[in-house]
Amino acid sequence: MSICINAAFDSGNIRLVKVDGDIIDLEMVADRQSDFYQWFYFRLAGGGGRTITCRILNAGESTYPFGWPGYKARASDDRIDWRMIDTRYDDGVLSFDCAVEGDLIWFAYFEPYSTERHVDLIARIAARPGITHRELGQSLDGRSIDYLTIGAGVKPVWLYARQHPGESMAEWWMEGALDWLTSSAAAPLLAHATVHIVPNMNPDGTARGHLRTNAAGVNLNREWHSPSAERSPEVLCVRARMDETGVDVAMDIHGDEAIPANFIAGYEGIPSWTDAHGEKLYAYRRALADHSADFQIEKGYPKSQPGKANLSMSTNQLAERFGAVSMTLEMPFKDHDPNPDPVHGWSGERSKTLAVAMLETLAGMIDSL
Numbered sequence: 001m002s003i004c005i006n007a008a009f010d011s012g013n014i015r016l017v018k019v020d021g022d023i024i025d026l027e028m029v030a031d032r033q034s035d036f037y038q039w040f041y042f043r044l045a046g047g048g049g050r051t052i053t054c055r056i057l058n059a060g061e062s063t064y065p066f067g068w069p070g071y072k073a074r075a076s077d078d079r080i081d082w083r084m085i086d087t088r089y090d091d092g093v094l095s096f097d098c099a100v101e102g103d104l105i106w107f108a109y110f111e112p113y114s115t116e117r118h119v120d121l122i123a124r125i126a127a128r129p130g131i132t133h134r135e136l137g138q139s140l141d142g143r144s145i146d147y148l149t150i151g152a153g154v155k156p157v158w159l160y161a162r163q164h165p166g167e168s169m170a171e172w173w174m175e176g177a178l179d180w181l182t183s184s185a186a187a188p189l190l191a192h193a194t195v196h197i198v199p200n201m202n203p204d205g206t207a208r209g210h211l212r213t214n215a216a217g218v219n220l221n222r223e224w225h226s227p228s229a230e231r232s233p234e235v236l237c238v239r240a241r242m243d244e245t246g247v248d249v250a251m252d253i254h255g256d257e258a259i260p261a262n263f264i265a266g267y268e269g270i271p272s273w274t275d276a277h278g279e280k281l282y283a284y285r286r287a288l289a290d291h292s293a294d295f296q297i298e299k300g301y302p303k304s305q306p307g308k309a310n311l312s313m314s315t316n317q318l319a320e321r322f323g324a325v326s327m328t329l330e331m332p333f334k335d336h337d338p339n340p341d342p343v344h345g346w347s348g349e350r351s352k353t354l355a356v357a358m359l360e361t362l363a364g365m366i367d368s369l
Contacts, residue, residue: 003052007042010114011168013209014042017057022050027058031210033217038062038257039166039209041108047100054107060092063211067257068094071334072345074108077101082111084345110255110333111348113162113171115143115207118200121175122146128182130190136198137237140215143203145234147241150181150197151190155366158242158250158324160198163220163314164212165205167255169331169351174199174253176352180359189363196245201234221252222310224317235314242318249362249369250318250326260334261299262346262354264288264327267319269304270311280325280369287365292357293339294350300330325369329358 005024007014017025024044030037040056059068072084073096087096098105125148126133136147151157159177161170174197180186181195189195200206204215213219218231227235256263266281267273288295309316318326331354335345344350362369 003047004045005042006045007040007209009043010116010207011112011165011209012041012043013037014040023053023055026054026056028056028062029209031205031213031217032208032215034210034213036063036210036212036217036219038064038067039109039211041106041112041209043104043106044100045104047105048103049100051097051099053095053097056094058092059089059094064257065092067333070260071257072096074111074345076106076108077104079106079112082108082347083343109166110168110346111172113168113175113206113348115203118146118171118203118206121171121178121199122148125178125182131182136241137233139202139204139234141204141207143207145201145203145237146199147238148178148197148199149194150186151194153190153192153194153366155193155248155369156245157193157195157362157366158197158245158247158318159195159253160201160238160250160314161253162199162206163201163252164254165200165202165208166211167331169255169333169346169348170253171200172348172351173329173331173355175348176355177359179352180356186359186363189359189366192366193249194245196241198238201238221314222312224314225312242322247318247322247324247326249366250315250324251358252314252326252328254328254330255333256330257333259299259330260332260337262295262329262331262336263297263300264329265301265315266303266328267309267316267326269306269309270316270320271307271309272320272323273306273309277319277323277325281327284325284327284361284365284369288358288361291361292354294336294354294357296336296338
């Protein structure tokens, strides 16, 4: 039986170069109207009973090639359980081997979170007591920007994810957050806060199999200073709603290619920075590290110098615009090395668990933020 490679499905991304016996040469496809690429997700048929080697030839020219050393690709026979497989990065080529047992197997950069799963999530959560759903706007491809609210408290808390669609762990985090927020455990937080949630800021990029951009090739997390209907309607409608509600706390959920740990980046360098404002974020990070073995404060991004923060990025824009305690959560494509999982690495399920830990921590200190 001949081997067939296919990525013509929701969130799929790969281009077949050639098949030479059990060696398959591939290339990742750049985001539309953009040079960004790093996400891959494809199906292999016809490889049952063989050990297959996949080689992604253009990995060395990808957006974040420094993320490949130490990385392991994910594979699944059922698209439910995604395990790490033997992976190498040499001379700009990412290679991974897999003994294929059945007729079909899927490979991905990280455990995917598809458009269809997003639609199912919205339907399931919107039907629960206390939740209000609204379509804030539409993407360039006409997809809904789904917006959910819950709670009766005076403090506006915003959770939003997947500005970068290839960072699929972000919407797994959202699923965990929404399940917790609609449980009885969330009652103490919801007595003090109203929580505003956008589970997927970039549905077009998700469906198209993009790494980082929307349908126009625009990086949404560089649009928050001046969003437009032509380039970034997704940010435009969300920021407009934030202007109506205000923002006291904001969590922007992402994934990081290189650092093997969960961490939070802040808003150092904004024009209005004060040590008192920054200490609120630092106190939250310390409390979260104490609460969860899946969070740490030693590794992370360098801090911006005074007055040098990029206000086109949402975390900086919201801290400056509203005085919010805003943060960017980064989860790894690799693993959280301080608490590793040798089979799955960092995963969708662990992303959901971290969401719960973050909201539990927030509930315990909401009045001080």
